[in-house]
Amino acid sequence: MPDTEVHGPIDYVLLEFTGNKLTGRAADELVSLVERGIVHVYDVLVVGKEADGSIYMVDLAESSGQAGEFAVLDGARTGILAEDDLREVADAMQPGTLAALIVYENTWAIPFVAAALESGGQMIAGGRIPAQDVMEVLDAMEALESTS
Template identity: 80%
Template sequence: MPEEEVHGPIDYVLVEFTGNKLTGRAAEELVNLVERGIVHVYDVMVVGKDADGSTYMVDLAEASDQAGGFTDLSGARTGILAEDDLADVAGAMEPGTLAALIVYENTWAIPFVAAAMESGGQLVAGGRIPAQDVMDVLESLESLEPTT
């Protein structure tokens, strides 16, 4: 199967930030990954949750402190994320925070997926280990290493 017809794994992340504005640093790195061809962003939604629990969407087409650098990804709107996803996102958020919900394709994996499919392979299981869990385990393992 030609690589043009193959997709990499599609993931989503919900990243919550304290306060009511984004610094732009996370968005800058995401744009960098897109420019390097490592990921393709399908959708981005930035949601705010006030201290009283009310939620709102941040308009990424308007440059604002709340949108951070995600304004650079305002065109990433395929429709995978819809307005009704706002309630799900809000339910996962703490009051007084902003969150970015990002749906992206791991384009780096397309050659691997194509080769596996051409060889008769098929995905039978998959999963994701949260980055914080990995960092916690590695830190605990380092504390067990003998010091010299």
């Protein structure tokens, strides 16, 4: 095992929701991933963008219900996300939406990373293909196969 503490890859995801309230199962599923040890959530930032383009942060601890089930992630604040991240999130958002920016560690990968380091390996490149892109390609391939 390496002398330094081993971590899994850290990713972020920005989820945009229409309206001014987070609803649905996304937060429940994220909590399930944490409980099963698949990911560790470092930071959660919920941002709203009004129809006029003005932005605001949603306090996850506030009882207004605007954060929906994401309120359970209130304690996820390590400081990885900074004020300039708020502006970048807002720039990516459509007016009249709420977005949740989630920074998480892929804890499932820690044993793999440790084994690679022990074997003298080091990551020299990495990347991520967005889920939407994968689904679009698979749908297109399926459509092509069905016409053959």
